[in-house]
Amino acid sequence: MTISLKECQLMDSQDTLAGLRDLFDIPENTVYLDGNSLGVLPKATLNRVTDVVKNEWGQGLIRSWNSAGWFASPQRVGNKIAKLVGAYENELVATDSTSINLYKVLFAAIQKAKTSPYSAQHRYVLSEKSNFPTDLYIAQSLCAQFGLELKLVHWNDVQAHLNSEVAVLMLTHVNYRTGAMYDMASMTEKAHSVGALAVWDLAHSAGAVPVDLNAAQADYAVGCGYKYLNGGPGAPAFVWVNSSHANEFHQPLAGWWGHATPFQFTTQYEPAAGVSRYLCGTQAIINMSALEVGLEAFEAAQALGGMDALRKKSLALTDLFIQLVNERCTGFGLGIATPLEHSMRGSQVCLSRETGAYAIVQALIARGVIGDFRAGGASTGEPDILRFGFTPLYIGFVDVWNAVEQLKQVLETNEWQAEQFKQAHAVT
Amino acid sequence: MTISLKECQLMDSQDTLAGLRDLFDIPENTVYLDGNSLGVLPKATLNRVTDVVKNEWGQGLIRSWNSAGWFASPQRVGNKIAKLVGAYENELVATDSTSINLYKVLFAAIQKAKTSPYSAQHRYVLSEKSNFPTDLYIAQSLCAQFGLELKLVHWNDVQAHLNSEVAVLMLTHVNYRTGAMYDMASMTEKAHSVGALAVWDLAHSAGAVPVDLNAAQADYAVGCGYKYLNGGPGAPAFVWVNSSHANEFHQPLAGWWGHATPFQFTTQYEPAAGVSRYLCGTQAIINMSALEVGLEAFEAAQALGGMDALRKKSLALTDLFIQLVNERCTGFGLGIATPLEHSMRGSQVCLSRETGAYAIVQALIARGVIGDFRAGGASTGEPDILRFGFTPLYIGFVDVWNAVEQLKQVLETNEWQAEQFKQAHAVT
Numbered sequence: 001m002t003i004s005l006k007e008c009q010l011m012d013s014q015d016t017l018a019g020l021r022d023l024f025d026i027p028e029n030t031v032y033l034d035g036n037s038l039g040v041l042p043k044a045t046l047n048r049v050t051d052v053v054k055n056e057w058g059q060g061l062i063r064s065w066n067s068a069g070w071f072a073s074p075q076r077v078g079n080k081i082a083k084l085v086g087a088y089e090n091e092l093v094a095t096d097s098t099s100i101n102l103y104k105v106l107f108a109a110i111q112k113a114k115t116s117p118y119s120a121q122h123r124y125v126l127s128e129k130s131n132f133p134t135d136l137y138i139a140q141s142l143c144a145q146f147g148l149e150l151k152l153v154h155w156n157d158v159q160a161h162l163n164s165e166v167a168v169l170m171l172t173h174v175n176y177r178t179g180a181m182y183d184m185a186s187m188t189e190k191a192h193s194v195g196a197l198a199v200w201d202l203a204h205s206a207g208a209v210p211v212d213l214n215a216a217q218a219d220y221a222v223g224c225g226y227k228y229l230n231g232g233p234g235a236p237a238f239v240w241v242n243s244s245h246a247n248e249f250h251q252p253l254a255g256w257w258g259h260a261t262p263f264q265f266t267t268q269y270e271p272a273a274g275v276s277r278y279l280c281g282t283q284a285i286i287n288m289s290a291l292e293v294g295l296e297a298f299e300a301a302q303a304l305g306g307m308d309a310l311r312k313k314s315l316a317l318t319d320l321f322i323q324l325v326n327e328r329c330t331g332f333g334l335g336i337a338t339p340l341e342h343s344m345r346g347s348q349v350c351l352s353r354e355t356g357a358y359a360i361v362q363a364l365i366a367r368g369v370i371g372d373f374r375a376g377g378a379s380t381g382e383p384d385i386l387r388f389g390f391t392p393l394y395i396g397f398v399d400v401w402n403a404v405e406q407l408k409q410v411l412e413t414n415e416w417q418a419e420q421f422k423q424a425h426a427v428t
Numbered sequence: 429m430t431i432s433l434k435e436c437q438l439m440d441s442q443d444t445l446a447g448l449r450d451l452f453d454i455p456e457n458t459v460y461l462d463g464n465s466l467g468v469l470p471k472a473t474l475n476r477v478t479d480v481v482k483n484e485w486g487q488g489l490i491r492s493w494n495s496a497g498w499f500a501s502p503q504r505v506g507n508k509i510a511k512l513v514g515a516y517e518n519e520l521v522a523t524d525s526t527s528i529n530l531y532k533v534l535f536a537a538i539q540k541a542k543t544s545p546y547s548a549q550h551r552y553v554l555s556e557k558s559n560f561p562t563d564l565y566i567a568q569s570l571c572a573q574f575g576l577e578l579k580l581v582h583w584n585d586v587q588a589h590l591n592s593e594v595a596v597l598m599l600t601h602v603n604y605r606t607g608a609m610y611d612m613a614s615m616t617e618k619a620h621s622v623g624a625l626a627v628w629d630l631a632h633s634a635g636a637v638p639v640d641l642n643a644a645q646a647d648y649a650v651g652c653g654y655k656y657l658n659g660g661p662g663a664p665a666f667v668w669v670n671s672s673h674a675n676e677f678h679q680p681l682a683g684w685w686g687h688a689t690p691f692q693f694t695t696q697y698e699p700a701a702g703v704s705r706y707l708c709g710t711q712a713i714i715n716m717s718a719l720e721v722g723l724e725a726f727e728a729a730q731a732l733g734g735m736d737a738l739r740k741k742s743l744a745l746t747d748l749f750i751q752l753v754n755e756r757c758t759g760f761g762l763g764i765a766t767p768l769e770h771s772m773r774g775s776q777v778c779l780s781r782e783t784g785a786y787a788i789v790q791a792l793i794a795r796g797v798i799g800d801f802r803a804g805g806a807s808t809g810e811p812d813i814l815r816f817g818f819t820p821l822y823i824g825f826v827d828v829w830n831a832v833e834q835l836k837q838v839l840e841t842n843e844w845q846a847e848q849f850k851q852a853h854a855v856t
Binding site: 070 | 462560568573
């Protein structure tokens with residue numbers, strides 16, 4: 001009952017989402033399994049960016065802040081992202097980077113936690129040690145400012161450490177290394193039960209798995225525009241704030257775009273109503289326009305079942321990859337680092353290997369299968385990882401077959417041990 | 429001895445910088461005097477942006493972080509800006525927005541001020557009340573965090589308020605409303621003499637007037653990429669830190685791009701050496717690439733005398749505009765709000781008028797002369813402003829003539845009083 005190429009071809013032919021791939025420019029002879037790092041280029045993006053540069057900037061010039069909708073773009077683009085993550089209209093804005101947005105919401109969450117009956121007991125921001133490092137760095141900075149401590153525990157010990165000493169639980173919904181996914185509603189509920197607030201990073205969730213921030217009663221969330229949303233390199237990130245918190249406090253990056261009346265040019269900061277106060281300065285409009293195009297693919301997917309259909313395909317793709325690796329790449333020291341249980345899996349599969357993970361990834365890239373390497377090491381106690389993202393908008397089942405076939409050949413031929421694949425410099 | 433159109437034509441023909449205008453796409457029948465708000469489109473930008481989107485992103489995908497130099501772009505672009513503002517190599521990075529960068533450096537400056545012998549006396553961040561509002565909002569946020577007060581005084585009273593109670597003097601070098609310019613070296617020296625640090629906003633200086641941060645012994649500076657640097661809407665801003673301070677403290681937005689070894693993915697933040705620690709998250713690469721093209725015009729100008737030659741032309745343009753307004757637009761209630769003294773003037777001229785400034789600007793725009801309106805009002809005690817920026821890279825002397833001719837006609841015909849020019853909505 002092993003799976004054949006022919007069966008993969010059949011799966012593609014029966015895939016009702018298969019046509020969405022035509023919305024993207026994907027290099028020939030490439031299986032791109034790194035959309036969880038940088039999504040591919042939508043075909044419509046170049047025309048849109050050209051129009052922004054040539055006409056809106058070149059001809060419209062300063063007038064385009066209004067006439068081309070530049071000034072309103074954080075809210076307009078934000079409302080499109082909102083639909084993918086269970087946010088209501090006007091609860092989410094596209095802006096700045098994920099790190100900067102995390103600073104804003106974690107700062108706000110720490111302020112909010114001071115109003116909790118448990119505030120006198122608060123000692124910690126709680127997170128997990130394999131969380132994406134920038135989240136930990138931002139939390140360290142804010143903990144130092146506010147006399148809190150960042151407590152880092154193993155990802156499945158988080159719940160055991162949730163108690164009234166925790167001011168804020170800060171988690172990434174889908175782990176960047178392993179693809180392991182938390183149950184957002186359950187973890188948020190447990191946080192709330194001890195008086196903690198829940199801040200979620202959706203970098204590897206938005207556009208990858210169904211997310212329902214309001215159903216989960218999450219408090220704050222941030223996420224990334226250039227991974228599954230296909231917004232291009234350095235696309236604006238996003239920030240969501242539960243509407244019950246949105247009008248509380250000034251977030252600290254209190255710039256003019258977050259002012260109630262920015263063009264009154266008053267000397268006194270007065271925050272805009274709602275999530276718009278989480279804006280700071282002028283947005284990167286060319287990148288913002290590319291992000292807006294990236295979201296069009298999700299509008300096209302909506303008619304085909306939306307995020308639920310994408311999730312179903314994503315699980316089928318990752319199931320297939322796991323099965324094919326198990327069937328065809330045994331005996332080469334590979335482990336599956338991603339949870340097998342669907343409810344705990346994002347849209348990626350990670351393979352672990354004690355040594356050689358970097359070189360194997362490099363050898364695969366040379367063969368046109370683009371995944372990436374994520375180092376383990378002493379600071380996390382985790383193994384090195386070969387990471388493969390499966391973006392259901394544009395990855396098919398034969399792609400999965402081809403990826404595993406190339407992986408098998410790289411391992412069988414030992415070609416990854418060649419000098420050229422050894423680590424020579426930092427990789428992104 | 430009034431100036432004629434013919435004389436303006438002669439000035440253009442004798443202008444050794446006139447050829448630089450060919451580097452830019454400027455809409456036909458337009459006199460664009462708003463480059464101090466959004467610079468015009470360089471002709472080379474569209475091809476560069478197309479290459480970034482189509483090839484670097486579309487084909488190179490994730491590999492382009494290294495192979496296309498994306499990851500190193502804040503430093504690479506920063507080094508090009510450094511030459512315009514008297515910064516040394518590797519002292520300046522292009523990143524984020526001006527507001528966000530101001531938060532970083534003002535936070536650092538307040539930390540640094542705690543090491544001053546005067547720190548026990550420190551009560552204030554000192555600025556001027558007509559400073560650009562976002563600077564004041566960011567300062568308010570940080571003052572609230574650190575128990576300081578933001579003291580705002582009239583722009584020519586700043587010196588009188590510099591005393592040992594001032595932790596940080598925060599000024600914009602060239603005022604956005606009036607075009608009035610501080611003597612950076614002198615004000616910095618006075619700040620230092622009372623134990624205060626000097627933070628400079630170069631939004632209306634970089635690329636507009638000669639700046640020498642190191643000669644002035646300034647402490648921290650930020651600036652804008654989309655005004656005189658022609659980087660396009662929402663171009664990355666920049667941040668400079670005096671090398672004697674650059675390795676002190678973590679700036680609070682301590683994200684992974686500012687880490688010493690970001691791709692080691694360690695859980696502990698360790699700041700990069702030097703100004704790179706002022707980076708936070710992933711940069712807007714498409715906008716960054718446009719900014720890099722914007723700087724090429726200054727490389728071309730270098731062979732023609734560089735910033736000194738541009739400054740000479742800028743003063744000639746603003747002198748001409750002032751003279752023509754005085755000669756040809758008398759009796760219409762216009763005042764000159766920009767200092768007549770060269771050493772105190774940026775690269776813009778502002779006209780004040782008790783009423784109608786907004787409508788007059790709108791009527792001028794309808795005639796193809798694009799300046800902008802800046803409200804005065806109760807909070808600053810300043811009059812409404814008609815603002816005209818003169819970018820010596822692409823504005824000529826006949827442009828100045830044409831602008832004043834149209835202004836004269838708008839005033840003589842009273843057409844600005846038509847219904848369509850009345851303020852209808854917020855303007856940028």
